[in-house]
Amino acid sequence: MDINSILHIIAENTLRTGLPLPAPRDIAYHWAKPLNLPRSGSMFLYTGVMYQLMPYIKSFVAILERFEDSRLAKALRLAASPKLTGLARAAIKPERDEIELAESILTSIARLLARAGINYAYLYEDDMYTGVILYDMGLEEAFQEHAARVYERLRRRGAKKLITVDPHTTYMLRHVYPKYVDGFDIEVVNYLELLDEALAGRAQPAPRLWSGERVVVHDPCLYARALKLVKQPRRLLEHAGLTVLEPRRSGRMTYCCGGPIEALSPRLAGRIASTRLRELREKAPVIVTMCPICFVSFSRVAKNETIVDISIILSKTLRQDEEA
Amino acid sequence: MASLREAALLEAQRCLYCGFCEAVCPTLLYGAHRGYGPRGRVSIALQLLAGKAPVSEEALASIYSCLMCRACTTKCPVSVNVAEIVRIIRILHNRGELLAKSPVRIAVRG
Numbered sequence: 001m002d003i004n005s006i007l008h009i010i011a012e013n014t015l016r017t018g019l020p021l022p023a024p025r026d027i028a029y030h031w032a033k034p035l036n037l038p039r040s041g042s043m044f045l046y047t048g049v050m051y052q053l054m055p056y057i058k059s060f061v062a063i064l065e066r067f068e069d070s071r072l073a074k075a076l077r078l079a080a081s082p083k084l085t086g087l088a089r090a091a092i093k094p095e096r097d098e099i100e101l102a103e104s105i106l107t108s109i110a111r112l113l114a115r116a117g118i119n120y121a122y123l124y125e126d127d128m129y130t131g132v133i134l135y136d137m138g139l140e141e142a143f144q145e146h147a148a149r150v151y152e153r154l155r156r157r158g159a160k161k162l163i164t165v166d167p168h169t170t171y172m173l174r175h176v177y178p179k180y181v182d183g184f185d186i187e188v189v190n191y192l193e194l195l196d197e198a199l200a201g202r203a204q205p206a207p208r209l210w211s212g213e214r215v216v217v218h219d220p221c222l223y224a225r226a227l228k229l230v231k232q233p234r235r236l237l238e239h240a241g242l243t244v245l246e247p248r249r250s251g252r253m254t255y256c257c258g259g260p261i262e263a264l265s266p267r268l269a270g271r272i273a274s275t276r277l278r279e280l281r282e283k284a285p286v287i288v289t290m291c292p293i294c295f296v297s298f299s300r301v302a303k304n305e306t307i308v309d310i311s312i313i314l315s316k317t318l319r320q321d322e323e324a
Numbered sequence: 325m326a327s328l329r330e331a332a333l334l335e336a337q338r339c340l341y342c343g344f345c346e347a348v349c350p351t352l353l354y355g356a357h358r359g360y361g362p363r364g365r366v367s368i369a370l371q372l373l374a375g376k377a378p379v380s381e382e383a384l385a386s387i388y389s390c391l392m393c394r395a396c397t398t399k400c401p402v403s404v405n406v407a408e409i410v411r412i413i414r415i416l417h418n419r420g421e422l423l424a425k426s427p428v429r430i431a432v433r434g
């Protein structure tokens with residue numbers, strides 16, 4: 001499909017609804033409803049809606065993949081934009097179990113933070129998508145407009161510090177927003193950094209409830225190359241009792257999952273994901289990811305590998321710990 | 325403050341065309357031609373910025389297929405920020421400020 005049409009759908013949707021793809025607005029905070037997290041404070045959990053969007057991205061990419069280079073793609077190119085967005089809305093059908101998985105990842109993160117003794121509030125309807133795809137794809141004016149809206153919501157909620165949960169949102173808020181949004185002065189800390197600090201400050205060693213099971217870690221490009229977040233996840237996994245194995249290319253030299261161009265070329269993205277997955281699989285069948293984009297990208301091509309988000313594997317420890 | 329165009333130009337002109345970056349670029353492995361690698365992207369960016377000829381579909385594919393993963397910069401002797409050059413070219417393209425009319429389509433080898 002023509003890239004300009006896809007970008008058009010994304011920009012139009014983000015400005016109209018706050019989300020890059022047609023999805024119910026409450027997907028941002030639906031996961032938090034049973035948890036009763038406090039609504040006010042100065043340090044807020046900010047998911048940036050990236051995990052919640054995973055099932056929608058996956059469905060959208062599956063449609064694009066089916067239509068890459070097809071007659072329908074040509075027709076779509078000619079269609080006017082409202083029609084295009086309408087088509088996308090009708091066609092995107094996320095899987096129920098994938099929505100549940102995304103929600104369980106966020107629930108795990110919330111529980112891990114609470115368990116580490118970190119007090120925070122949640123933004124609920126003000127937990128917004130940062131506009132990362134608009135920024136990356138060079139939709140500069142749309143991004144600026146969207147970012148200003150996001151900041152306005154955060155300012156109104158009195159946010160002084162945000163806890164982020166994925167590399168893209170962390171990077172955007174820490175390094176991009178201060179350049180684009182006048183007066184942006186919110187401190188940004190990633191939950192893995194927070195958990196790691198809390199671990200270091202523990203009087204007693206953390207309970208080891210895994211017994212040396214082998215996992216291989218995949219560093220997301222932004223954590224490894226832009227945010228210097230490499231040691232923290234490894235320490236957390238090792239403290240939980242797992243044996244952490246390194247793929248051939250890891251840390252700063254990590255290899256991209258292919259995800260960033262999934263919407264533009266599902267085929268090229270898939271090839272890159274398969275290459276990386278093979279490399280990871282050489283070390284262990286259990287692959288730990290720390291980014292929703294990596295997770296979707298690998299799940300699309302996985303056969304007999306287990307792809308697991310770091311929060312799930314860390315909170316599995318937590319659950320056993322609580323039962324014990 | 326330098327315009328986006330100047331910023332991209334200055335950054336791209338720092339490239340030595342040594343090609344050290346090519347070995348680590350994930351898209352070069354499967355892309356249809358050298359334009360799917362960092363060195364090719366820098367050279368296409370310079371051509372687009374010079375604006376002498378209308379830009380081909382292939383040139384745009386080179387720009388839009390970049391993952392912005394920054395693996396190239398880790399291997400570059402002068403740390404050229406290829407991802408940022410690419411992002412600026414995308415901005416100029418979206419604003420219609422490049423001599424580029426063709427639709428963008430990414431070709432995969434094999």
Ligand code: SF4
Nearest residue numbers: 349390391393394396
């Ligand atoms: S940032 Fe772009 S050019 Fe550089 S290695 Fe990644 S895909 Fe290749």
Ligand code: SF4
Nearest residue numbers: 339340342343345400
């Ligand atoms: S390694 Fe740097 S200087 Fe050499 S070709 Fe690549 S971008 Fe240019």
